[in-house]
Amino acid sequence: MTAVKTFVDTNVLVYAHDKAAGQRHLTARSVLTELWDTRLGSLSTQVLQEFYAVATRKLNPPLPRAETRAIVAAYSEWCDVATEPQLIVAASRLEEEHTLAFWDALIVQAAIWAGAQRLLSEDLQAGRRFGTLMVENPFREATERAPGEG
Numbered sequence: 338m339t340a341v342k343t344f345v346d347t348n349v350l351v352y353a354h355d356k357a358a359g360q361r362h363l364t365a366r367s368v369l370t371e372l373w374d375t376r377l378g379s380l381s382t383q384v385l386q387e388f389y390a391v392a393t394r395k396l397n398p399p400l401p402r403a404e405t406r407a408i409v410a411a412y413s414e415w416c417d418v419a420t421e422p423q424l425i426v427a428a429s430r431l432e433e434e435h436t437l438a439f440w441d442a443l444i445v446q447a448a449i450w451a452g453a454q455r456l457l458s459e460d461l462q463a464g465r466r467f468g469t470l471m472v473e474n475p476f477r478e479a480t481e482r483a484p485g486e487g
Contacts, residue, residue: 340375340377341377341453341454341455342377342379342451342452342453342454342455343372343377343378343379343453343454343455343456343457344379344380344381344444344447344448344451344453344455344456344457344470345368345369345372345378345379345380345384345415345457346384346444346456346457346458346459346460346461347383347384347387347388347391347444348458348459348460349365349368349369349457349458349459349475350365350369350380350384350388350412351365351388351391351392351396352364352365352476353365353366353368353369354392354396354400354408355392355396357396357397360476361476364475364476365475365476368457368475372415378412378415379415379417379418379448379451379452379453380412380415380416380417380447380451381416381417381418381419381420381443381444381447381448381451382416382418382419382420383420383440383443383444383447384444384447385409385412385413385416386420388405388408388409388412389405389406389409392405392408393405417447417450417451417452418447418450418451420443420447424443424446424447424450425443427446427450428442428443428445428446428447429442431445431446431467435467437461441460441461444456444458444460444461445461445467445470445472448467448470449467449468449470453470454469454470454471455470455471455473456470456471456472456473457473457474457475458472458473458474459474459475459476459477461474463477
């Protein structure tokens with residue numbers, strides 16, 4: 338990975354804590370470890386809120402609430418952008434200009450406001466640019482393998 342400020346989308350954080358996610362789990366853990374080591378990770382309150390909801394309700398088995406709170410508290414160090422009205426307005430413009438789903442536009446706008454050069458997400462088109470922000474899918478290699486390739 339390149340040493341640049343990197344905004345992490347919810348799915349990366351979820352996979353890192355979902356042991357049933359196979360290769361995605363391993364990839365997400367590796368990516369987040371590197372971002373901790375380099376101190377280049379970034380995220381928003383939206384990511385932390387979504388992570389808590391998914392981790393405690395949708396994972397099988399769900400993570401215990403106390404453990405999930407501890408994870409949210411740890412990643413709060415990376416929280417560069419809060420979901421405020423100005424972010425919502427800016428994201429709604431981005432949604433319209435770039436034909437994005439609103440929730441994706443909110444993530445992209447938060448990454449831009451955080452000053453990130455890279456956004457890690459499997460939900461957006463890899464290689465897509467928003468000014469100086471580049472979308473990367475850290476799971477792309479694993480998802481492009483043919484069945485049975487490991």
